[in-house]
Amino acid sequence: MASLSAEIHVCNDGTRTTTYRVLFVDQSGRRQTIRLGSVSKKIAETTKCRVEEILAARFSGTSIQPETASWLTAIADVIHEKFAKVGLVEPRQTVKAAREASPPLGEIVERYIASRSKLKPNTLRNYETTKRLLNEHFGEARLVRSIHAGHAKDYREWLVGKYASATVAREIKRARQFFEYAKDCRAIEENPFLKVKAGSQKNTRRKQFVGQDVIEEVLAACPDNDWRLAVVLARYAGLRIPSELEKLTWSDIDWAGQRFTVRVKKKEHLDGHETRVVPIFPEIEPYLRQAFDDAPPGTIHVLPRRFHNEGYVYAGVLRAVERAGVKAWPKLLVNMRASRETELMQAHPAHVVHAWLGNSAEVAADHYLMLTDSDFDRAASPDLPAHYPAHSGASRGLLAPSPGKQTAVSPAFPRDTAVQIPPRGVEPRFSS
Structure with a gap:
């Protein structure tokens, strides 16, 4: 031939x-x-x-x-x-033409991250993690056009061998974002991750109800009132730590109305979600008043600047937990917020609790609400009410303060073990 x-x-x-x-x-x-x-x-x-x-x-x-x-x-x-x-x-194709037609993976990821000019620090860290994993698996110089649906499925299997299902789901969803951007830039015709099943981001194994008796021990082990206030704002006000803590100022506190305004950094880009109003619950008030009395004249922020750093707060709370002789629970800060939402849902309408905590019914069910031993105790004992009684206007909280020295311990929550609730309860699904 x-x-x-x-x-x-x-x-x-x-x-x-x-x-x-x-x-x-x-x-x-x-x-x-x-x-x-x-x-x-x-x-x-x-x-x-x-x-x-x-x-x-x-x-x-x-x-x-x-x-x-x-x-x-x-x-x-x-x-x-x-x-x-x-x-x-x-x-x-020449090397230059090939790069223009299909840029390397590392380049397209960098361009996507750079295009998101208003990323929050935590989101940026999460994107950097996804970038590292994609580069580790595919190679930074791999042309995006050469990555097909089969390669995307292989990437998911690679993640499954290394991480929990919730992490795998989160990483697949972010990878899908990156490749959708590549498609928008006409670097690829189809998103290889489009049909890759991400899975659920729920991680029920890391949910744990943190009882008020446990928190009392932790508070007793805190070195000063600043640390005690940080703990109660996380556990009894359900604040996101540190993003909602760092923006809390004394001008946000409405003593007469027994409430305070929280600036929601996570949702500040969404109209109508920039702030929310939270009651000054009885469990919070004594620590908040002491902080106010101790603050030097002209102080703006409720807590010093050092509490604006997540690593600092996490390490400090962990030290208090260890000093108290309590076994550290998973998701140290998040599970305190989740425990509060679980309690509040027993005593208040769902839409009220979601407004106070700043999340939707779906997010609460998936990531926050838990079934506690106290739920079984109330169901099985004729001496306990079926649900928590309504509060008077004077109490304005889940628990009315007792006369004299106030305590954050509630006899309604004597134990702190928890199991996952069903994905849908009696409350209707809606978005806040």
Whole structure:
């Protein structure tokens, strides 16, 4: 199907060189020539064999052999261009053209992150984690156009072998975002992660109800009132720590109305969700008043600036937990907020609790609400009310303060073990 032609040339100095040509007839019947120049006979014969394999595949309508495909990938641009000119292969893109047509994965991820100019610090850290995982699995230099649906499924399986199901779901959803951006930039035609099942982001194994008796022990182990206030704002006001703690100022406290305004950093970009109003629950008030009395004149923030750092707050609360001799619970700060929402749902309408805590019914059911031992105790004992009684206007909290020294311990929550509630309860599903 192809033949090899050798030509001997005599140079001016009398030396001889041999050049080779590969001759063949293409599918249209035209004679074609590939001039190889002065190469070894072995290289010339190998090239002739590759030409024959490509021609055979073209005539039979089949794919070329993997070895030939690898050979075409490895040959120099000048030889590949000769093959392209005679119609044996498609022209090879230059490196620059290839990058423009399909940028490397690392570049497209960087561009996506840079395009999100208003990312919160936590969100940015999460995106950096996704970037690291994608680069670790695929390689930073991998062209995004070369990543297909099968590769995306392989990536998910790789994550499954390393992380919990909730983490896998979160990473797949973020990867889908990155590749959707690549599609918007016309770097790819289809999002390879579009049909990859992310799974659920629920992680019920890390849910744990933190009882008020446990919190009392932790409060007793705190070094000062600032730390006690940070703990009660997380456990009894359900604040997100530290993002909602760092923006809390004394001007936000309405002593007369027994409530305070929380600036919701997480949702400040959503109209109508920038702030929410939370009651000054009886469990909070004594610590809040002491902080107010102790604050120097002109103080703006309720807690010092050092409490605006998540690592600092987490480490400090953990130290108090350890000093109290209490076993540290998972999701140290989040489970305090979740425990408060679980309590409040027993005594107040769902829409009120969601307004106070700043989340939706669906988010609360998936990530916060828990079934506690106290729920079973009330159901099984005729001496306990079926649910918590309504509060008078004077109490304005889940628990009315007792005369004299106030305490945050509630006899209604004597134990702190918890199990997951069903995904849907009696409350209707709605978004806040």
